[in-house]
Amino acid sequence: MFCHEDDKYFHIHVCDSGSGIANKNNLFVPFYTTKPQGSGIGLTLCKQILFNHDGLLSLKNRENVAGVEAVISLPKG
Secondary structure, three states, X not given: OEEEEOOOEEEEEEEOOOOOOOOHHHOOOOOOOOOOOOOOOHHHHHHHHHXXXXXXXXXXXXXXXXOEEEEXXXXXX
């Protein structure tokens, strides 16, 4: 995990070393899950909460290594 800032946002980067994102098109689809016991609301809810506070959430597969990088961006001021 690491943080940085630009003119408009504070950015929080969180990385894992899992299998990565198989289908980016379904990331924020409500109730879509790949887990047997999943509900599919976690990422959708996180993105909506951040949006309601003028923030951003992005996810992407890491380059040259297994896993995903999530970036939470919160507005300054």
